[in-house]
Amino acid sequence: MRASRVYLIMMTTLTFANATMFTTYAVYYVNGLGFNPLELLLIGTALELTILVCETPTGVIADTRGRRISVLTGIFVIGLAFILEGSVPYIHLMFGSFTLFAGVMVAEVIRGVGETFISGAGVAWITDEIGDHLIGDLFLKSNQINQVMNLLGIVCSVILSSIALNLPYIIGGMIYLLLVIFLILKMKETNFKKQKSQPSVKHAIQTFRHGVRVIRGSTILLALIGAVLFAGAGSEGYDRLWEAHILTSFQLPEFLELSASVWIGLFSVLATVFSFAAATFARKVIDSSNGQRVVTVLSWLIAGKIIMLMVFALVEKFWFALGSFLVLSMIRTIYYPLYSTWLNQNIPSHSRATILSMVSQFDAFGQTIGGPVVGAIGTRFTIRSSLLAAGVFLLPVLVVYRRAIARKDRLTE
Known part of the structure; x- marks a missing residue:
């Protein structure tokens, strides 16, 4: 089976599993377990703090021991x-x-812990297998199928x-866990070169140091990392609180007498469509192989995201909230594959x-620090706040993209 097909099957399966869990997770957390806004953000902080501690070591493992074994390990741990x-209710x-x-x-x-094994490894694997000139279209195609x-x-x-x-x-x-079985049978790694001439620990340290040198040598990449700190706080606030905002800030329409789970499901269905x-x-009109075109589109998308997030926070009418939510969903759908493309096209393969x-x-780190701040604001004032x-928190990201457009350079020069 071709690597691109395996990647598509892996991503669509993960998308299906995640949609199955996360569509109504807020109803489970809020109505089933009784968590408040601060507790919701603290849960996210625990996740992000773990990622903060484990991210770089597991990334080095993927670059030194193999991306395939890293992906398999991560998916298995996450499933458990x-x-x-x-x-949890039964254990309680x-x-x-x-x-x-x-x-x-x-x-x-x-x-x-599991997320850190997958982060970077899956994208690095498929980029090496098919080449960075093809990943942009594959990411957009995957994103398109993922919506179904x-x-x-x-x-x-x-x-x-x-x-x-x-x-x-x-x-x-x-x-x-079922996906792990499929990947064991079908996922191959043909273009990864494990360097056996050096002790694995020494090579891992060298790989880490090279990654640090690449980042320090790129003005834009350094600025992007700074912006990512703020973007993490912003995304954590929205991801953890949009459902709670819908459930607590608005009077849900009473026709058909739909439950909260069904309403959240309807929001997600419309967002998917x-x-x-x-x-x-986006796949038809955006040339993902053109780095300058991609970063220009990214700057417009992040500007639109900031505006629509504030509209979503401020509107009083349920249907206006639904409209702004749908626009936000479309922006996020286009943004992330283009962002991944822009990064991967400018990062050396052996330390990707x-x-x-x-x-x-x-x-x-941004989510770990900013998440509790955003949660505390919601608990002290309102979720709208x-x-x-x-x-x-997303404003510095826009500044970085505009700077990248003005400089007209690559991430790694």
Whole structure:
């Protein structure tokens, strides 16, 4: 099986599993487990703090021992973490001292370890297998197909959560474990060169140092890492609180007497439909091999994201909130594959996973520091205030992109 097909199957399966779990996760957290805004952000902080600690070491492992083994390990660990998270209510019944909040925190820490094995490794693997001149189109194609799988996962999530709010997590974790079996059989690694002439520890240190040199030698990449700190705080605030914002800041329409899970599912379904259209349009009109064109589009997208996030935070009418949410979803759908393309086209192959992990590590640091701040604002004032703060945190990212356009240079010169 071709590497590109294996990658598409892997990403669509992960998308389906994630949609199954995360479509109604806020209903599980808020209505099922009774978490407040600060607790929601602290859960995210536990995840991001784990990523912060483990990101670079696991990135070096991927660059020295192999990207395939790193991806397999990560997916397996994450699958176990999700099953544990879905089983927290049962564990709490068996061991009363093991609180619901503590159980979810432990599961998210385990998940964080798994995420660091995947971060950078999967993208580095497919980039080496097919070449960086083809990854832009593949990322956009994957994103396009993912919207269909996301739609199926949303439907599955709503059905499962109507049976039991924790069931999506258990099923999603099982899907992860089944994917590991498929990848063991079909995922090959043909273009990775493991350097056996040096001790693995010494080579790992050299790989890490080279990654640091690449980052220090690029003005734009240094600025991007600084901006990623703020972007992490902004994305954490939105990702963790948009469902809670819908559930607590608005009076849900009463026609058809739909439950909160169904309403969240409908939001996600509409977002998927609009995002599919956006992904299709982007793949047709954006030349992903043109670095300057990509970074220009990224600057417009991040500007639109800031504006729409603030609109989402401020509007009082439910239907206006829905409209701004849909625009945000379309922007995010186009943004992330282009962002990944821009980074990967400008990073040396032999340290790609390490550098990507470093970038992710700064993102995790931003989420670790900024997440509790955004959560505390929401607990002290309102969730609207948290979302406004998240929008402000994204402003430095726009500055970096505009600077990259003005300089007209590559990330690594």
